[in-house]
Amino acid sequence: MMLARVADSLYWIGRYIERAEHMSRLADVMLMASLDQSESAGQSARIALAAVGEPDDATAAMDPLGAAYDLLFNREDHGSVVTSISRARENARQVRDQITAEMWERLNLLYLRITAKDAEREFAAGSSSYLHGIVADLHLFKGAADATMSHGEGWRFLLVGVYLERAQLIARLLDISFGASRTPVTDHLVQMSLLRMACALEPYLRVYTSDIQPRHILEFLLFNEEFPRSIRFATARMEEHLKAISRHAEATGAAPERLAGRLSSRLEFADPEELAEVGAGDILKTVVNECARIHGAIYETFVAYPIDERLPA
Amino acid sequence: MAKIKSVEDAPGLPLPEAAYMPGRAYDEMFLADGSVREHYEALNSRMQELSPADLAERQKIQEQLFLLQGITFTVYGADTTVERIIPTDVFPRIIPAAEWAIIETGLVQRLTALNMFLSDIYGEQKILKDGILPRELVLGAPSFRREMVGLYVPHGAYANVCGSDLIRNEAGEYVVLEDNLRVPSGVSYMLANRDAAKRAFPGTYRQAGVAPVERYPDLLLTTLRSLAFDLRANPQVVVLTPGVYNSAYFEHAYLARLMGVPLVEGRDLVVHDNIVYMKTTVGLRRVDVIYRRVDDDFIDPLTFRRDSSLGAAGLFNAYRAGNVVIANAPGTGVADDKAVYAFVPEIIQYYLGEDAILPNVETFLCREASQLSYVLANLDQLVVKAVGASGGYGMLVGPHASQKERDEFAAQLKADPDNYIAQPTIQLSTAPCLVDGRIEPRHIDLRPFILSGEKTVVTPGALTRVALKRGSLVVNSSQGGGSKDTWVLSQ
Incomplete structure (x- = not known):
């Protein structure tokens, strides 16, 4: 509390x-x-x-x-x-x-x-x-x-902020480079720069070698389970922290932890092959929209809730 | 008493070009013949060993520490805001145990009597019926709160946190200059200065045997909890701050952190059915004791100033209903009113049947025609203060003012004599300070902190404020004052 x-x-x-x-x-x-x-x-x-x-x-x-x-x-x-x-x-x-x-x-x-x-x-x-x-x-x-800092509620709020911001920033970076209606980045040096912008070059190389390809970049930054700057990783942490925070909340109408969980599952069980077929536009759009909804739900549940609903009966 | 008169008599300090000349004032460290007072000997021998560069380095480390910790106050300018540290001097001020014993008993006596006075004037008003104080002087004071009349206050402790300003006159006698019973600040500097002084002079500190001040937050919390003894078990205590733009915000956050209680702003509080709640992440939670650092006027827009957004609407009604404790209680300001101050020795005598242990500074009430004419005739000798003002504002230091300033002030005085008091100009005692790489005497005062709940306790330490300008007698931080650590010796 x-x-x-x-x-x-x-x-x-x-x-x-x-x-x-x-x-x-x-x-x-x-x-x-x-x-x-x-x-x-x-x-x-x-x-x-x-x-x-x-x-x-x-x-x-x-x-x-x-x-x-x-x-x-x-x-x-x-x-x-x-x-x-x-x-x-x-x-x-x-x-x-x-x-x-x-x-x-x-x-x-x-x-x-x-x-x-x-x-x-x-x-x-x-x-x-x-x-x-x-x-x-x-x-x-x-x-x-x-x-x-004690790894309690306050620390979790701090980290929810970190990971939500991170998911949005990486999604934006990927959208600019590979999103719908963009000319995908194919130049090797530019792709290296892109990985550097996500602080991901060396971790990427260890997984995929220096054979840098757009679909691998997308796969790595969207779905990798272990890399701390992948959107999946960030979303999973958000879900974890929000679940822990919500344990004590009285009202659960907006349920940000549920929204985070849904996004997290979607990224966890996504089929990387689909990316090759339909492009990354849809999933990136989903990430950006869902992050906005999670932000709204955090406010509605923990910060700016209507007082009348919480008064003692 | 003889004083250090010439450069030849001046004590030998590590910086020879800095002749140490305290003038007429009582010097804390040196006797009139330039020899060192006994309780300063440990510090003196350390000072002799340090080069000017060492001292400058210590000063710099100290300033950086304060800046880094954010122990700052904010100065708002036309287009930029600057955060400044309150300058802190490296040398501690030292008070021997015997002197402190007098200060301590004197302060407890004084606050006990003032709380009895507050209980009385918000109750039966016996002291007014007995004619000890003029009725209109008390009931007409802007700080008198009619809303408080007849309300129950736990332990009769109206002023729970008090910071009295003491000075030493030319004879070295401690006298009370004023009491601060509203929302006194500065205690965080007492704690932060101690932290810094321990780093600057660790060996000397250990050798001297200094009484610790570090229990203050714990004593404060105990005091605040004791006020809710008949309210709830495990009372929820909070600190109420006007917010981050208040110049004392650092202190509010510091105390909340060290007590381990929430630091709330008015917007965090909700009053419903005369119960005060704070808005938390898990819903509304009840609040029992509010250590408020917001002035009376601003704590509740429904009862006091309507345009205030710093308090909580309905807070005073919750207080009146006995569902929450506000510390200090509203209306304590009437007991530190500068005109009421003149009567404190009579107040102590009236309630306790004792003489005041710590004397007042002689005070002239300009509301009395005879005293007004004396004040007007002697403006160049006196310090004149507006009754309702604080922080060094609205005052005239006669000997340091120009004839034009005195004439202008005299006109104000004649127009509204009730609003002014006057006191003789006292040469506050001096202590050595490091100023621009030189050790020079500067005038200082002493603000100890007294806590009053179930018990009344004085923390063995204080904020020593320093008038940094050469010869200046004004120590307020808003007027360019600084501070230094205060060592109270255990024996």
Whole structure:
């Protein structure tokens, strides 16, 4: 049992942390890819930019450093790393009594680091090591959460946020690359960049070798049971945490754990051969829609429920 | 008393260019001949060993620690908001056991009498009938809450958390400058400063034999629970905060965390059938004791200020029905009103038949015509304060003000004399502080924290506030003050 507002904040800390990590990684991969003078580089940049919600912007793709800079430091941009980290910290401040000192200090340090006066100079001096540092710090935050916070309800809300955000972000990345009405990515280097954006290159290679193919990428990032950034893995964790949280809830009308369970089963029992026949468009669309429904159900059940229904008789 | 008069007399400190000149004030560390007071000897020998660079390094580590932990207050500017730490000095202020014993008994006596006073004026009002205090001075005070008259308050403990401000005059005597019985803050700094001081001077700390302050959260929780003794077994205690934008938010979260109770905002609470609930993930859960860090005016829009969104609608009715405890009780402010303050020695005498152990600062009530004319004639000697204001606002420090400022203030005084009191300007005691790489004397005060429920207890420690500007007598953090740790020696 915890305050509804606190659960809400923890959930959003999870989402913002995951978003900040994903965006930092996209920026890093985009910059690395742009070192090559090839058509592949432009294509990688376009995928990254599309994944962060920029329209297919050819001028931005021509200036990957500027685009990465924006992705990091633009406070006007709701998806930027600085916005996500600021919001995660703002939420953490509101639930300062619920998270551990180790988590708070790690997140606060990240915030101080990215909002410091010389942050932009540091980035300009070495963008890759800067981004690497941000991602490593975000991992340290997650590690501190795992190692120091009780694995109870609050921790579960945090992780539901992380995994829901992750499922959505990976689904979006796949949709841009292989979705219906898109020209599927076939270039080897671009596919490598894509796997890097999902932090999946090496785990993928161990399963499928360096023979990189779109259907294998889809299979890996959608259905793999063990890879923590596959949508199936993320959904299964969501289901697990929501089930544990729901055990104590009084009202079960919207039942987010049931929605998560249904999505999880669908991914678990999907036939990879079907992907080859009908494409990934449908299943990716389902993932995005179901994640939105789970989010709504979490609010309806735990956070913004109607008071009248919960008053003592 | 003789004071350190010249650079030659100044004590030898590791930074020779910093002549230590406390002036007329009583210095906490040094005697008039420049020798070190006995209880500061351990610290002094450590200070002699440290180079300026060592000290600067310790100061820096301390500041970074505070910043990292988020022990900050927020300054809202035109287009940017900045989070600042309250500057914390590296050197602890040290109080010998014998001095502390007087402070402790004095504070318990004072709060006991003030709670009896509150019980009385919200009850039979005997003290007013006996003519000890002017009736209109109490009943006309804006902080007097008619809504509280005749209500039951557990143990008669109206003010459960009190932070009294003590200063030392030129003779080194501790006197009470004001009582804070509403929502006093600063206790988190007492705890955080202790944490930092232990890191800065671990050996000295151990050697000195310092009384621990770390039990404060536990004592606070015990006090709060004791207020619900006839309500429910295992009462649910919460801390009510105005929210993350309040300048003391860090403290609210800190105390909730250390007590292990929920930190709630008004929007988390629902009142139904005069019972207070909090909205949780598993539905509504009953709340029994609210340690509120929200002012009286804002706790319930139905009873007090209608435009408040910080409290919970119906909270006061639930309180009146005896279904929830609010700590501190609404209406305690009348006992720390700056005009009522002048009568505290009489209040102690009236209820306890004792002389006040800790004296007041001499206070002139401008509402009395004779005292007003004295105040106007001596504005350049006096500190004048608005009765209802706090935090160093609305005050005039006569000797430090310009003639123009004094003239303007005199006009305000004449227009509304009831609203002002005046006190002689007291040179607060000084203690060594590290300022811009030099060790210099700065004026300090002392805010100990007293808890009152079933029992009244004083935590052996305090927040020592520091006026960081050279010569300044204003220690409030809103006016550029800092703080330092306070070591109360066990023997």
